Amino acid sequence: MLSLAIEAAFAMMTLALLLNLWRVVRGPDLPDRILALDTMYINSIALIVLYGVQQKSEFYFEAALLIAVMGFVGTVAVVKYLLRGDIVE
Amino acid sequence: MKGFSWLPHPYLSLMLLVIWLLLVNTTAPGHIVLGTLLAILVPRYTTTFWSDPPRKVRLLPLLRYTLVLIGDIIVANVQVAILILGPASRLRPAFVHYPLTLQSEFAITLLASTISLTPGTVTADVSADGKGLLLHALDLEDEEALIHHIRERYELPLKEIFEC
Amino acid sequence: MIEILVSFFLLVGAAFALIGSWGLVHLPDFYLRLHGPTKATTLGVGGMIIGSVIYFSSHGETLSLHELLVTLFLFITAPVSAHMLAKAALHLQLRSEERTRNRNDV
Numbered sequence: 001m002l003s004l005a006i007e008a009a010f011a012m013m014t015l016a017l018l019l020n021l022w023r024v025v026r027g028p029d030l031p032d033r034i035l036a037l038d039t040m041y042i043n044s045i046a047l048i049v050l051y052g053v054q055q056k057s058e059f060y061f062e063a064a065l066l067i068a069v070m071g072f073v074g075t076v077a078v079v080k081y082l083l084r085g086d087i088v089e
Numbered sequence: 090m091k092g093f094s095w096l097p098h099p100y101l102s103l104m105l106l107v108i109w110l111l112l113v114n115t116t117a118p119g120h121i122v123l124g125t126l127l128a129i130l131v132p133r134y135t136t137t138f139w140s141d142p143p144r145k146v147r148l149l150p151l152l153r154y155t156l157v158l159i160g161d162i163i164v165a166n167v168q169v170a171i172l173i174l175g176p177a178s179r180l181r182p183a184f185v186h187y188p189l190t191l192q193s194e195f196a197i198t199l200l201a202s203t204i205s206l207t208p209g210t211v212t213a214d215v216s217a218d219g220k221g222l223l224l225h226a227l228d229l230e231d232e233e234a235l236i237h238h239i240r241e242r243y244e245l246p247l248k249e250i251f252e253c
Numbered sequence: 254m255i256e257i258l259v260s261f262f263l264l265v266g267a268a269f270a271l272i273g274s275w276g277l278v279h280l281p282d283f284y285l286r287l288h289g290p291t292k293a294t295t296l297g298v299g300g301m302i303i304g305s306v307i308y309f310s311s312h313g314e315t316l317s318l319h320e321l322l323v324t325l326f327l328f329i330t331a332p333v334s335a336h337m338l339a340k341a342a343l344h345l346q347l348r349s350e351e352r353t354r355n356r357n358d359v
Binding site for chain 2: 269272273275276279280281282284285287288289291292293295296315317318319321322328329331332333335336339340342343349350352353354
């Protein structure tokens with residue numbers, strides 16, 4: 001039951017990531033691409049959490065947390081570059 | 090709670106301790122000591138970044154606000170999911186100017202984040218004088234009703250929590 | 254019983270994340286697309302993490318709550334990144350849908 005649910009969730013998340021990738025490629029503007037990348041990192045956190053449940057291992061949690069932190073910083077840095085043309089003022 | 094020079098931000102310290110204990114996923118005495126040490130030291134050395142800390146926080150209204158917010162986030166997401174799955178031509182998007190009555194920067198930040206997390210609205214901008222928010226709504230029926238809803242449900246409770 | 258609960262949360266979370274991503278593809282302008290990821294995807298990950306908390310708490314000896322940190326962090330950062338992206342879009346004067354009300358006085 002649980003392994004089936006995990007498989008199904010894996011499939012859904014993969015599809016979600018593909019949809020995001022389509023938006024990254026398609027654009028049409030930079031904010032769209034950044035938004036899509038932002039969504040991709042959130043979705044990959046979900047994927048890692050799923051993998052952790054499947055492997056019955058809690059160690060993947062740290063990776064998920066790191067991606068959450070780094071992804072947010074990355075998004076903010078790129079958006080700041082768009083807004084000001086500079087990251088560190 | 091003000092007046093301890095060695096503990097400039099008691100709520101921040103408490104939060105840091107809780108986050109540390111969650112991070113190491115244990116309540117072993119050693120980690121409580123280490124967490125307490127961090128909770129005292131980190132706010133001390135980052136105090137210049139906290140320009141406008143909330144003076145006073147009422148915990149009971151804050152708890153009620155959090156519970157209401159969690160409920161609203163779930164309800165809102167089901168609504169947004171239905172809207173997204175439906176035809177895009179049915180949506181009625183709109184920009185809305187929301188006049189603020191809050192003054193504290195911290196409370197305004199919380200309100201803006203709340204608005205972004207709840208039904209079909211995203212905070213897009215804060216006006217330069219800090220007196221209004223620019224919202225984008227996914228599917229708006231009545232502008233006045235939305236402003237009234239946000240005022241009653243989120244802004245007034247925030248005012249009560251931070252007493253400003 | 255716990256298996257059913259965990260499966261439920263994992264599937265609901267994945268469904269929300271998928272719907273958010275679908276919104277990102279299918280909605281017509283940037284400001285509309287912003288709504289999908291900030292709400293649905295964040296809640297989706299939240300749902301999956303609740304599933305994982307239940308799973309590990311029922312399998313280990315102690316309560317395992319540290320996954321909640323990820324959810325907490327996402328719920329704090331999602332509105333901030335949405336706000337910054339919206340600001341960037343307004344700054345670049347991205348096109349919004351014709352029928353958007355008040356689109357001319359932003």
